[in-house]
Amino acid sequence: MICTYLGIDIGTSAIKAILVNERGEEVVSASVPLTTTRLHPSWSEQEVDQWWGGVIAAMTELWKDQRVDKSTLKGIGLTGQMHGAVLLDSDCRPLRSAILWNDGRAVNEAAYLQERFPLLAKEVGVLPMPGLTAPKLLWLASNEPDVMEKTRWLLSPKDYIRYRLTGEIATDYSDAAGTWLLDQERRVWSKAAVNAVGLSLSQLPPLVESDEVCGHLTGEAAKLLGIAADLPVAGGGGDTPVGAIGFGCVKAGDAVVSLGTSAHIFSPTVSYKPAVESVVHSFCHALPDLWYQMGAMLNGASAFGWVCSLLGEDAGVVDARLHERYDGPGDMLFLPYLTGERTPHNNPHARGVFFGLSPTTDRESLCQSVMEGVAYSIADGRDALTGSGTVIQRAAIGGGGAKSRIWAQIIASVLNIPIIRYRGKERGPAFGAARLARLAVEGGNPYELCREPEIEEVLDPDQSYVGHYRENHQRFKRLYRQLRSEFQGEGGDVR
Template sequence: MFLGIDLGTGSCKALLLKSDGTILAEASEAYSVQAPRPGWAESDPLDWWQAVGRAVRAVVNRRAAEIRAIGLSGQMHGVVLADARGTPLYPTILWADGRAVAELEALHKLSPAQRQRLANPPVVGMAAPSLLWLKRHQPKLYQAARWALQPKDWLRLRLTKEAASEPSDASGTLLYDLQADSWAWDVIEALELHPGLLPPLIPSSQIAGTLHQEAARHLGLLEGIPVAAGAADTAAALLGSGLQVGEAQLTVGTGAQITVLLAEPKVDPTLRTHLYRAALPGQWYAMAAMQNAGLALEWVRALLGLSWEQAYQEAQTAPAGCEGLVFLPYLTGERTPHLDPLARGVWAGLGRHHQRSHLMRAALEGVAFSLREGLEALGEVIPPHAPLRMAGGGTAHPFWQQMLADVLERPLIVNPVRSASARGAAMLGALALQIPIQNPSPLPANTLPSGADYRAGYLRFKKLYNRLTDWFKAR
């Protein structure tokens, strides 16, 4: 059997996968995300290490001798500044971090040809601006560092004592040339970053090292187990859920992504959406990335003092459109389509007739409208009216599923695979030993647009953001 470890933003998952594709066991362990200043988002990698140990021990139990390989997946874009042994020198700057706004200027000054080869918009939270921030504000630590690693690559260093990365995570750093499939050395030079901080690149399904004695003891495993390079969480999820070229997936978690798997790279000429390498060779995926999905809904739910079941129940008692109430969910700025780190959350149109139920429903509608903007930004890479597979923990409730289908005007398919990123990680471990794992057959669409008209609310939503952009900048 094969062990998949998914290092998420707020928790890690461990999963045991049998050779026939059956998930035998899975476990999750949470850890905290700190915000020492407004707009910052950090984690302590040593918290990850302890959580991974607990999660792996929970699923392995007495099966340690049966684990043939380990695969990894993890949250994208973060930067772990570490010494040669993997000891963190500074808290990890996460994808949701907004501190490096000033550092984006250096990326905007790159030549048009360089930016097209990066194939992604310059946004805060990605590795390049975060590294520039560290160089400017923590120069001694920057000079002392041996590695600047993506989260799952740091975890692999702790497991194997070998540093490496792979294309799916590297392509999300703004330091990777999508055309050449290598680090963008000319961009790194133009940004005056130290090229030696970046590890060598190997394929996602290649063995990157073996589990060393200390790590094996921590995880309750045997020394010497092969560890695959792994993949970024979204790339691993596409593999683990069995997405085929041309198919699209909607993932709702802390953030949200709409992705479509491609057989050739198609760069968005406007650079509003993203293009990354997939987990398998010869595949890419286009993505609309929205930062504020479950993150914003969890904030509203807690603010209103509701359980999740109460939140959905109360929201259903308010009418569609919330009688003029509109919610912008941009608590941490936004990526697709606005590329605006200064945007913030707003309820607009409040009247005395509005109740708590209106506030909750408006939040759900606001997140759904932001997903509609992301879908539209992807344009022709997604076939018209094609269904979307649903993944992630934030798509489970039928009322929410129906609202998403109505707003997006697309049929939705519930993904039969739980913990798709962890499953994809385990599959990469199997592929490292040249053992293919079969995916479940796709299901027919089970949530169809009902004809509920959200178009007027969607237009109000778009107009509200456009009218507030100057106010966001002047805060």
């Protein structure tokens, strides 16, 4: 009998579940959309129990497929959006909505941490930024002190789902890495960082490896999900490193470009290599004794979705039109900083800008400029990694935006490296979570199991366009520098 493993991803836009067999093949998948609340322009929150309802709905959808034999399921792996602040009381009930990774309210708190504790960034892997967990805790202490007084546990999004599945309170090193509270090199909670935000170590969950069993499915959860009780649940990890595991990005020299709601360029390292001056994120990977460096950009495929929605267009239809008419780089520029930016600017006040509009500008020109603007921001991230000693010579591409062949080709030409499109490239972190479930249950060599998927195609840079794109990237960087002072104070109401 073939065994199967379940991966669950608590994403920003949706709950995603995928069932994978022991040959590494997808059996079936399901997705349930999520709603994000923005009470103020820079805020971003989700109801915590919406995630649990989404998991139940996704599982119900999975079991409708006639190809599924639930008796083959041997383990569950978890992943999810990083940096979210989930606060539980002494009864493990949510005290408020989760504050997400793309929330920008804690601008002043991030600045305070940088000014007051300038040396901590090298220990915790990155400069303090509003979207990270720690600055949000300071904001809550000032604005919702009753919540902080009642807080028994601080969790990340996927760890709340672990609690609902198993009754266990825990997190893994890769998700803890995104809180600004972990000593990345020693892989322990940083006492200095915890003290800086007014927490105690007792409010933080125990740390586990991503590929270890961390609890078993309770009878109550099993009944709600329609599966057997006592199934092992793996430690799991943050969506960025777990997505990389799905692509087999587990060795130094490997690289992944992700085009999800946000965008990033990611490469593993065999030692901890902080590069905070470049706004590079240096975090624990979701495998033991492995780290990674990453350029993290806040605006990825969401920027393309935004412009298509603004124009009343279907993103897939626009993508098809762009593929047909593309004839090289456009002259219009788009700064994609709709929700601020991390790498390389660490500027929560930055905003989106179209530059170069003319009477001949049409819908396709606008949309192509958005694709190119995101590609230039990824190039900024790549350059930051290069400056810190991580050289990328080729990269896989994943996330929802990876379904666009023309966008992947643009990125190849902007970065001037081959871009690899795998079969199942849009499966995302849920596939990596299923791999972690198998490792937790069966053991084995993670570098053997976490191999790269089947290659669909390799897109080489179009050398006839590389020079023009290089010039446009320089214009893109100059435009940001010219506008940087204009962005200050435009971050919305962060109280």
